[in-house]
Amino acid sequence: MKRRLSLMLLLPLLLLLDSNAPAQSVPPLDKIQNQADLDRAVTALDAALFDAYNHCDLDKFASFIDENVEFYHDQGGLTLGRAALTDSIKKNICGKVTRELVPGTLQIYYMKGYGAVEVGVHRFHHPGHEDSEGVGEGKFIHLWRYSDGAWKITRVISYDHHAAAK
Numbered sequence: 176m177k178r179r180l181s182l183m184l185l186l187p188l189l190l191l192l193d194s195n196a197p198a199q200s201v202p203p204l205d206k207i208q209n210q211a212d213l214d215r216a217v218t219a220l221d222a223a224l225f226d227a228y229n230h231c232d233l234d235k236f237a238s239f240i241d242e243n244v245e246f247y248h249d250q251g252g253l254t255l256g257r258a259a260l261t262d263s264i265k266k267n268i269c270g271k272v273t274r275e276l277v278p279g280t281l282q283i284y285y286m287k288g289y290g291a292v293e294v295g296v297h298r299f300h301h302p303g304h305e306d307s308e309g310v311g312e313g314k315f316i317h318l319w320r321y322s323d324g325a326w327k328i329t330r331v332i333s334y335d336h337h338a339a340a341k
Contacts, residue, residue, distance in 0.1 A: 199223070199238075204290060204321035210283075217283045217291050217319060220326050221276065225297075231269035237261045241320065241327040249313075249334040273300045277312070286318070290326065293317040298339050312339035 227235035280296040313336040
């Protein structure tokens with residue numbers, strides 16, 4: 176009896192540690208019941224994506240990106256594919272730039288049978304070099320798809336990049 180009780184107490188812990196468990200703690204699209212649920216889900220995805228971006232956790236970053244992503248940037252042009260985008264982050268962002276979502280700018284829209292569109296404004300900081308490089312600001316659109324048990328970005332449009340107002 177003690178052994179059975181011990182196993183019952185350990186089972187939840189083992190399930191949490193299971194390497195096959197999904198990395199995302201955001202509900203699946205079919206469990207999202209209203210706009211507030213969708214807002215919470217996509218806001219959490221955005222926070223996790225850019226936490227990985229800001230800390231150069233490229234494996235975690237890549238886990239949010241569809242293999243065939245299309246990334247359109249007004250200054251950098253088109254980047255196709257998760258591998259190319261992740262490599263670009265490694266070369267151009269890691270240790271050089273951090274991203275901050277501008278409070279109050281996030282807009283999230285449901286896309287039936289697909290996922291969500293996320294629209295907002297973000298700022299880019301250059302840690303240790305903000306006196307010489309300043310803070311940049313830009314607008315973005317992320318198209319999130321829920322498929323095969325995970326949310327992933329399939330399209331990005333990053334535009335209207337300029338120096339942020341001081």
